[in-house]
Amino acid sequence: MKIALLGYGKMGKSIETIALNRNHTISLIVSDSNSDYDFSNSDVAIDFSIPSVAVSNIKKAIDAGIPVISGTTGWLEQYQDVLDYCNSNNGTFLYASNFSLGVNIFFELNKRLSELMSNTSEYTTEIEEIHHTQKLDAPSGTAITLAEQIIENTEYTNWTLDEPKPNEIHIEAKRIENVPGTHEISYNSEIDSINIKHTAHSRQGFAMGAVIAAEWIKDKKGVFSMKDVLNIG
Incomplete structure (x- = not known):
């Protein structure tokens, strides 16, 4: 699977390590200040960016028809807008406040x-x-x-x-x-x-959960949560 990383801080780097260990490819790395990118070579996007660019990242992935996983917090006052945008554009989106x-x-x-x-x-x-x-x-x-x-x-x-x-x-x-x-x-x-x-005890649990969610959501349509991924609750 070809994964686009939106945000390349500590979590982004942890996700990269786990994804590579699980035989995935990192197709794109986007820094928080970069808005000029495309998803033409990606199967799924994982967003661990910053609040000011998270919504833009998510919508750009939806526009490209790419499933997007987001663990960025601090933007949730726009959460309903993102859900509506995803549904109206037949997109695929999963947000979790914590992927562990x-x-x-x-x-x-x-x-x-x-x-x-x-x-x-x-x-x-x-x-x-x-x-x-x-x-x-x-x-x-x-x-x-x-x-x-x-x-x-x-x-x-x-x-x-x-x-x-x-x-x-x-x-x-x-x-x-x-x-x-x-x-x-x-x-x-x-x-x-x-x-x-x-x-x-470390960021490994968060990063592993995000990669597992990305593996699960590929080729699906709709809005999901970690409860869907883990089949709990």
């Missing part, structure tokens, strides 16, 4: 725990996420996904990085050197606490 198999299982645990806690008023809910200092957005897309799952199943209506109101989930976003990604959900009461936590 372990994190996607963690999403399912978080969703189930929030369902179990939905009828208890004694607990407050908090999210802590820690990433490397080069991560541009805060909170992480993974933390937002976790918060949205909790909101869907509880009386919380929003999340915030600031001092929370009674109906808001507080997300604490920390940036520490050389931390690939840690996410922890805490339910706290005066009596006890319930915590679930996922800790990434």
